[in-house]
Amino acid sequence: MRRDLILGALTSALLLAACADGDDHGHGPGGHAHDEEVGDHGAGGDEHGHEHAEEAHAEEDGHGHGGGIVVTDYSETAELFVEFPPLAVGRASEFAAHFTRLGDFTRVTEGRVTVRLAGGGAPEEVFTAGASPTPGIFRPVARPRHVGTRDLTVILEAGRLVSVHRLGEYTVHETVEAADASLADAPHEDGLIPFLKEQQWQVDFATAPVVEQTLFHSVQAPATISPAPGGDATLSAQTEGVVLAGEAGFPGVGDIVARGDVLVRIAPNLGGDQDFAGLVAEREAARAAFNMARTEFDRLRSLAEQGAVAQRRVEEARAALQTARARLTASEARLEAVEGGAAGGVAVRAPISGRIAQLNAGAGSYVQSGETLFRIVDTSRMRLVAQVAEIDASQLGQPQGAWFTLLGGDRTFDLADFDGRLVAAGAAVDPIRRTAPVIFQFDNSAGFAAGTLATARVRTSNRFDGPVIPANAVIDDAGQPVVFVMADGENWRRQPIRIAVRDGQSIGIASGVEPGERVATEGAYLIHLAASGPAEAGHGHAH
Template sequence: MCSLCAFLLGSCNGNSASKGHEHEHEQEEQNGEHKEEGAEKHSDEIILPKVKADAAGVEVQVIKPSSFCQVIKTSGQVMPAQGDEATVVATAAGIVSFRTLLTEGAKVSKGTSLLTISSKEIVDGDPINKARSSYQIAKQEYDRSKELLKSRIVSEREFNMVKENYENARLTFEAISKNHSANGQAVKSPISGFVNKILVKEGDYVSVGQQIASVTQNKKLFLRAELSEKHYSSLKTITSANFKTPYDEKVYGLKELNGRLVSFGKASDATSFYIPVTFEFDNKGEVIPGAFVEVYLLSSPKNNVLTVPRTALTDEGGLFFVYLQLDEEGYKKQEVKLGADDGIKVEILSGIKPGDRVVTKGAYQVKLASASSAIPAHSHEH
């Protein structure tokens, strides 16, 4: 009887120990699973120490819904504003000579000599000598007639005709001789500004009144956008525009340039399927008149739109990503779907939500950190 009790007691203890061991093993497996899940949870985290992020110029913005205009992307051209450009014409016939180096874009003041026109070697002769000779003859005739008028030898009518001839000869001579030198007739800039175009070259022959250059003050400029006929219904909703120049890839907003809508066409012409939309703006930057630009026409606003600056986006084979900041040193790569683009900001249709902290500057540096981020997840604690 005692032997049977001892056997049963041992059996129970054995089963209890076995169950206890199995329970411990199951607990270890569960703990292991939790550890693996935790590791997977942070396996895509990018670690960029704050010191390195600050040095790289990384900036973060909290995403909030805001108003965003509908955008019509097209092309256009920057042109000088009316009254902001002056045409330089030849004041004499002759051969062009540039006394100093004159290039397009050069800054000039009002009255600056741009070039000279020499008439010494042309068939008609030097006009200054002709004008001087005509003036001297007319003056002698005028002085003689004035004395004869006192003696009533010439009539009042005859004297007035001589006087008129003298005045015309005087004005012609003074106009020509005003900018004349030994080198020829100097052509001066009518306004202060920048040389926009030079239409002649050294040694060219020009006639009186021929256009030889243009000078622009570059203070006011026109932006002429070409709107496709298919967007005609949106024409009256257009309020402003952004544009990107081809020479520096910079995007300018007309609101920051004191821009305003000047006019828009009522219909396209026979040679084009586009309707012109014209804006005027202050040239506060380095915008070059005549440049062809990309234009983002801004029309009706939409509310509660999530947007990010274009600098927040990275392009990988046609897919776009942003980087979310998880904490002070942790970041995550996030794919996003894009909507409208106004050249400065881009509408985000999916991928982020209000309150997300998105890297708006230095996204490329975070991307480089992700390529070399072989740091184990347990080395960074939240």
């Protein structure tokens, strides 16, 4: 499904580009003129001039641009791309306001949009419209009644999403002819690549601003993720014997245990032919003999009371019962002396909290003293141990952090996101491997397993200060790194760049872009593909 949407978006881009040479689907500077009169609200008349705008009709292709003036503006929560004709008294100027949520770059499909004109010594004028039949586009129509320079504000209200866009000063002309003439000298940039909002909304697409930021150069090194000191414990058998399950059952690999938990018990070998299992069997045999003797005594006593047996038989049964009781008491005492309580066996307790990473014995198995039973790892805090090559160690200075990818993967993990801190850096070079260890400790909220192999980039003290963009904004175009800079919400400029440094998911730019510009990130490759269309694709709006 996603593949079909991407192919559809690309096909649309190429077809729309081709249309630019054919029939003119763009809107003239006058936009859509609506001749209906809009009445005043309230008795104030011109004192406030609060009007409710008609909702304009969409274009046949569903895009419905207002034409003329094009503005892209950002609030903290939304992007506004709006097109509208120049303003004139009495003219119905349709605003084609495209709203995109910045959280996930999806279109806003509900709510209402208000266009407000204020200042210039004239009463405030307000024009409002709800959602149009084209999802993501709102079409308020402004019919100004006051000439002059006005502050233009566009406000989106969609549930909890409120986005205010102050677009600056715009002139309300006295006549439509004067308004249209104001566009005659408007600058035009050639070579732009169209990628419309309707296409952006159908695929995974996002943009990001170019920001001034500090990054650090780095050196690459193989690395291992290992437990922090005190976070790795190996449990061995304290005595020879049979392994028995603990109170919570027999543990398994991956189980979470707490410090002090009884994992298993070991029934010790008592020497000779006697062991713990033999004592248990002896006790059970004594208990069975005692129960049988008691039953026989009770039976004979009842018969003696009826005169059916001699009293001598009762006394013999009483003596047998006392002997059986003594044997049971003795067997229980011997077992109690070696089992450490009713639970049985020598308790093996967890020395740390963590997960069982290794299990070398099963229930009922016989182990020797000192034999390894378990390995427990506390994965809450881990260490990244990077082995920096001797030739690179001199570049480190004071390491400023690190980021890494797992072996065979391309997702980057920055220790700054896991409260990472430097523990040790290159104190000595290994005489065999010729590497110097650089060690960081971090919170393992991502759940990395102990022993995981990684490729680390250790940040050196060599810093870069300049324009920074996300790494996924850069496209490799036949060996030339390029980005696509937003000219407006639907047109893009292909811009070659020179990369100064990569630091995690960020790229420092030596030349090509400046802070304040905005680049395509996710979905940038679709613009790259759309650029293969006709050169005329950059001229005007191809609809």
